[in-house]
Amino acid sequence: MKSLSKEDFLEGQLLLIDKPMGWSSFQAVNKLKWAIRKKFQLKKIKIGHAGTLDPLATGLLLICTGKFTKKINDLQGQVKEYTGTITLGATTPSFDLETEVDQTFPIDHISDTLIQETTTGFIGEIEQVPPVFSALKKDGKRLYEYAREGKEVEIKKRQVTISEFEITQINLPEIEFRVVCSKGTYIRSLAHDFGKALQSGGHLSTLRRTKIGDYNVDIATDPNDFADMLLDQGDSSDLN
Secondary structure, X not given: OOOOOHHHHHHOOEEEEEEOOOOOHHHHHHHHHHXXXXXXXXXOOOEEEOOOOOOOOEEEEEEEEHHHHHHHHXXXXXXXXXXXXXEEOEEOOOOOXXXXXXXXXXXOOOOHHHHHHHHHHHOEEEEEOOOOOOOOXXXXXXXXXXXXXXXXXXXXXXXXXXXXXXXXXXXXXXXXXXXXXXXXOOHHHHHHHHHHHOOOOEEEEEEEEXXXXXXXXXXXXOHHXXXXXXXXXXXXXXXX
């Protein structure tokens, strides 16, 4: 990929970023915004991402600049693929490792066969309750704000589509998976519900987004590396 100019970014770029663990999606966008503005002495530039990743998740983040920010809604609607790990035998309030384990459950009855058979109940159109620790809004306030205040709120179920749900490795209490799903699917909720379906408990312990539509994380760039390459590029150097 050739060097990108100020005009390139203003006209519009779709940037494939591999979000690191611990970063918010907002931080990744800000890192690129800072680098682009610094490189080209811009007071402002339109930039945004097409689909949030939780701080504890890694993987593909599509970031649009300039006129390409108009494409964000379409990109958000693309099918997504994730890989990750569900830890069985314990639940957390956030359905992942953001919060501490609150309940433990037996797993002695769980066999490889039972795990594989249980996946079939999660393929197709299913109903999910989003995690209370999520950025969804209710009455103008984000759900995680209610959760941190210890307030209970009613969360409506939503219909999502799981087109593929594959268990790739079993090493109890951990199981590794790959899932292909529609916009709006909460993999944390899938992990929680899967543990419940196994007559146990479960929470999401790792998550990586590998694809959004036809875009693959294999060709994505770390945001720090992207910023360094952009700031170091000359008139004729390459930006990969």
